[in-house]
Amino acid sequence: xxxxxxxxxxxxxxxxxxxxxxxxxxxxxxxxxxxxxxxxxxxxxxxxxxxxxxxxxxxxxxxxxxxxxxxxxxxxxxxxxxxxxxxxxxxxxxxxxxxxxxxxxxxxxxxxxxxxxxxxxxxxxxxxxxxxxxxxxxxxxxxxxxxxxxxxxxxxxxxxxxxxxxxxxxxxxxxxxxxxxxxxxxxxxxxxxxxxxxxxxxxxxxxxxxxxxxxxxxxxxxxxxxxxxxxxxxxxxxxxxxxxxxxxxxxxxxxxxxxxxxxxxxxxxxxxxxxxxxxxxxxxxxxxxxxxxxxxxxxxxxxxxxxxxxxxxxxxxxxxxxxxxxxxxxxxxxxxxxxxxxxxxxxxxxxxxxxxxxxxxxxxxxxxxxxxxxxxxxxxxxxxxxxxxxxxxxxxxxxxxxxxxxxxxxxxxxxxxxxxxxxxxxxxxxxxxxxxxxxx
Numbered sequence: 001x002x003x004x005x006x007x008x009x010x011x012x013x014x015x016x017x018x019x020x021x022x023x024x025x026x027x028x029x030x031x032x033x034x035x036x037x038x039x040x041x042x043x044x045x046x047x048x049x050x051x052x053x054x055x056x057x058x059x060x061x062x063x064x065x066x067x068x069x070x071x072x073x074x075x076x077x078x079x080x081x082x083x084x085x086x087x088x089x090x091x092x093x094x095x096x097x098x099x100x101x102x103x104x105x106x107x108x109x110x111x112x113x114x115x116x117x118x119x120x121x122x123x124x125x126x127x128x129x130x131x132x133x134x135x136x137x138x139x140x141x142x143x144x145x146x147x148x149x150x151x152x153x154x155x156x157x158x159x160x161x162x163x164x165x166x167x168x169x170x171x172x173x174x175x176x177x178x179x180x181x182x183x184x185x186x187x188x189x190x191x192x193x194x195x196x197x198x199x200x201x202x203x204x205x206x207x208x209x210x211x212x213x214x215x216x217x218x219x220x221x222x223x224x225x226x227x228x229x230x231x232x233x234x235x236x237x238x239x240x241x242x243x244x245x246x247x248x249x250x251x252x253x254x255x256x257x258x259x260x261x262x263x264x265x266x267x268x269x270x271x272x273x274x275x276x277x278x279x280x281x282x283x284x285x286x287x288x289x290x291x292x293x294x295x296x297x298x299x300x301x302x303x304x305x306x307x308x309x310x311x312x313x314x315x316x317x318x319x320x321x322x323x324x325x326x327x328x329x330x331x332x333x334x335x336x337x338x339x340x341x342x343x344x345x346x347x348x349x350x351x352x353x354x355x356x357x358x359x360x361x362x363x364x365x366x367x368x369x370x371x372x373x374x375x376x377x378x379x380x381x382x383x384x385x386x387x388x389x390x391x392x393x394x395x396x397x398x399x400x401x402x403x404x405x406x407x408x409x410x411x412x413x414x415x416x417x418x419x420x421x422x423x424x425x426x427x428x429x430x431x432x433x434x435x436x437x438x439x440x
Contacts (some may be wrong), residue, residue, distance in 0.1 A: 005318035006215040010220045011144035012207035016228025018151040019203030022286035023104045029243040033253035035193040036181030042193030047233040049395035050201045054229040058222035062379045065218030069211035074364045077371035084306045084362040088418035091307050094294040095327045099334030102129045105283035112276045122177040125335045133328040139317035140213045141326040143292040150285025157237045157278040165242035181249045199355045204229045210296040219222045298323035356411035366392035
């Protein structure tokens with residue numbers, strides 16, 4: 001592969017941080033406020049689970065550096081069907097996420113630049129989506145460069161919240177104890193808060209998805225996955241705790257822009273308005289990152305013969321052009337649906353469905369690591385590797401229970417919807433064995 005088409009440690013780390021920290025963090029303190037201290041306990045559980053999950057992806061990347069990411073990890077250990085089902089659900093969640101991000105960015109852009117409010121919102125969202133697709137058509141190196149810049153910019157408001165919290169702790173420590181949350185701590189509330197927090201942490205696998213494009217994947221992916229996950233975890237703990245302790249619980253729960261409220265009250269009045277600009281940057285960065293992953297995952301699955309071969313074609317920049325165009329089109333359909341009044345509430349519900357659709361991938365990767373341990377793979381023979389994998393399985397089961405039965409059933413339906421295509425592609429390969437694309 002030409003060196004210009006590969007990405008390194010910083011781009012992979014930016015993919016992890018940029019995809020984990022999207023737009024949700026800017027409203028998350030308000031979403032979690034009704035749970036009080038249950039939210040902090042839920043964060044600890046989720047972040048611990050995600051660090052274990054990051055270790056799973058790190059072990060898999062070291063053991064199977066040439067496997068082209070999660071699809072290869074699962075196919076080489078559990079078989080083709082489990083790999084397809086897990087990655088199909090994950091693939092669908094990618095373009096659902098892109099539709100949600102594009103529509104969300106439009107709302108904030110109208111606040112930052114009021115004249116843009118005159119543009120029809122659905123058309124504006126489509127323009128943003130396709131602008132990002134166009135960027136990624138110039139290759140993974142170009143999309144990765146955009147990801148580094150937007151990730152660096154989106155961390156600035158997080159830094160501002162952390163500095164404000166530290167300054168108040170030093171100058172006015174009583175602010176943190178003036179009105180603590182009154183909600184009692186219960187197991188049910190902790191599990192419910194954990195589910196919301198888990199949605200915010202989706203994306204820690206981002207460095208491993210484009211594995212075929214990563215320079216020295218056996219070394220780069222583990223380092224960037226752990227670095228990005230730890231960085232995102234530290235940021236989330238700080239920016240979730242500061243508003244929870246400084247603003248009255250009910251007022252925080254009712255806030256449309258909790259960070260803006262915090263900045264306006266404890267920093268300079270009006271400073272919260274500038275936060276909307278960084279929400280836009282953060283949303284665009286996440287949209288770029290998920291677009292890059294959507295194209296790479298589609299190309300990988302098509303190259304393995306479980307999606308039509310045309311989706312594996314690269315353009316002269318080495319970008320999976322057809323895959324990017326197809327995932328962009330699917331996201332465009334969802335954007336149109338999200339602006340239909342009859343479907344707005346259903347589209348909002350998709351956030352939990354997206355979370356449920358990610359969990360099979362996490363579960364299968366943990367089981368893949370257990371298989372490698374049983375095979376006594378050179379890098380996976382340690383008992384600590386088994387403990388990591390088993391802990392990860394327990395965490396995913398905990399998440400499935402916490403997410404509720406309805407999103408779980410939707411996710412199952414999502415997986416089942418991919419079975420006819422899988423059966424069709426298998427029949428095609430059997431009818432033309434000489435053109436089979438799968439190679440161990």
